[in-house]
Amino acid sequence: MNRNKRYYKNSKVVDRYSRLDGLQGPEQAFLDMYRERLTGLRLLDLGVGGGRTTLPFCSHAGEYVGVDYSQEMVHACNRRYRDLPNAMFEVGDARSLPQFPDGHFGAVLFSYNGIDEVPAEDRRRVLDEMHRLLAPSGVFFFSSHNLNFMSRLFAASFWSGPRRYLMLRAINRGRRPLGQDFGLFDDGWQNLRFRMDTYYISPQHQFKQLQEAGFDGIRAFSVESGREYEGLEDLRSSVEPWIYYLCTRP
Template sequence: MSATSTIQDKSLWNSNKVIQEYATADYLSKPEQTILQGLKPSLPGMRMLDLGIGGGRTTLHFAPHVKEYVGSDYAENMIDACLKRFPNPEPNTRFEVIDARKMSGVPDGYYDLVLFSFNGLDSVPTEDRHKVLEEVKRVGKPGGQFVFSSHNLRYIRKMYALKLHKQWRVFLYQFYRTFMLIYYNGLPSKYDQKDYAVLRNGAEHFSLDIYYGKPEFQVRQLQEAGFRNIRAFSLRSGEEIKADKLRQDTEDAWIYYQCEI
C-alpha cells in the first residue's frame, strides 16, 4: 500500500457515507464479548486507549467500566461523529485524533488496555504495521493487555467460494464478487505458501488494500515484537482457538488476538 493510497483511505474514512455507516453501530462481536467478560473484573482500575473507534461502537461497552477511556481515530470526521454521538461524556471519557503509527503526545507505559478492533490494523500500510506494534508497546503499561482483530489468510478459499442461493440476484452478485476477487488477487492457491498478503476483498467496492495474515504468522509477529501470553479467539464462536488449531483452514474471516504487553 503506497503513501498515496493511505491518503485516499483517509479521505474515504472521513467521507459522510462511511461515517453514517459507522455512527450507529452498537454491537460487540462474539470474541469481543468473550474478551470483555474476561477483563471485566480488572476494568475499573484500567486506563484504556481505544484505537480506530470509528463512530464509537466499542465506546458504549468499555467506557462505562474503565478508570479512564480515550477513544481515538486517525480520521478527524470520525472523532467529530463520536463527539456528536456522545455530546456529554463522563469525566473519565474523551476523544482524540491519533495516528496509531506515531502516537505523539501519548506518554510511555500509561495504558493498561489498548484495543484496536474491527481489523483497523489491517488498513495500515504493511510496511508500517510494525510501527503500530512498537507504539502499542511504548504507550502500554508492562503487563497490560493489547486486543485487536486481523483478517485471516487461511479463510481465503472460503472467501472465494460460490454458494447456491434461491434468489438469483444474490447468486449473481456472488459470481461477480468471485470474478472480481480473481481479477484483483488471482486464484486462492497463489497464497498457499505465503504467510501474509495484501488483498482487495470487496470492501468499499474493491477500492481498499487489506492485510491478511495466517494466524500462526501473526502470533510469531507478536512474539518478535515482545508481546507475551498470546491468545486467539474465533470470530464465529467467540471461543479461544488452541495453538495446535491455528494452522488449520477455518470459517473465521478474521481472528481476535489478546496478548500481554
C-alpha cells in the first residue's frame, strides 16, 4: 500500500474528514450551474472522504454514489448518512471501477484534489476511467494542485519560520521538475508531518491531459474567489494552491 492510501486509512484522518462540511467556492458555483440538470442524473462523488460534499449534492442528484479507496472513509460515510434514500457508498479505486458499466453517470465529482494522490504514472488511467463512466454530454468536475503555487509555498514557509522552510526544502530536494509541467511534492500541509506525495501540475498541462483523454469544453475556476478563469492566458499568472476544472465528455 502506498503512503497516501495509508494516510487516508488512519482513524484520526478519517475522523477529521468526517467532521468537514460546507462547499468550496467553485463547488458551490458548479452546483448552482447544474442544479436543475442534476435532478435526473446519477452522480459519482469520487474520493468522497468523510462525505463533506454528500448532502449538498445528494439532495439535488437523482442518484448519488460516493466512492473511496479507503474502506474506513466509506464506513464513516455509511455511519454519517444512514438515512439518505438516494445515496450509497462503496469502496473503489478511481483507476478502475469495473462495477459500473460504460456511460453509467451523468456527472463525476473528484473534489479537493483527490486525483493528486494517485501515482503520477496512473493519472491518465483515472482520466480514461472517468471518460468511460460518463454518458455523452456528462460532466467531470475536479480540482488539482497548481504547480505555479510552489514558489508561493516556499516563500510563505520561509517567512513562517526557518524550521518549516528547511524541512520543506530538505524533503523536496531533487523533486522540483525543472522545465517540466508537473511533479510530485511533499508539501507538508498536514501539520508539517510530511506524509504524502502530492501531484502538482501547471494549468496548461492539465488542459492538455484532459484534451488527450478526449474531454472538451474545458473550463477552470479559482478556488480562492470562485470566479471562472478567462482561458489559459489568465491561468498562466495564477499562483493559487489548487484550481477546479470542469469538462465535458462529448
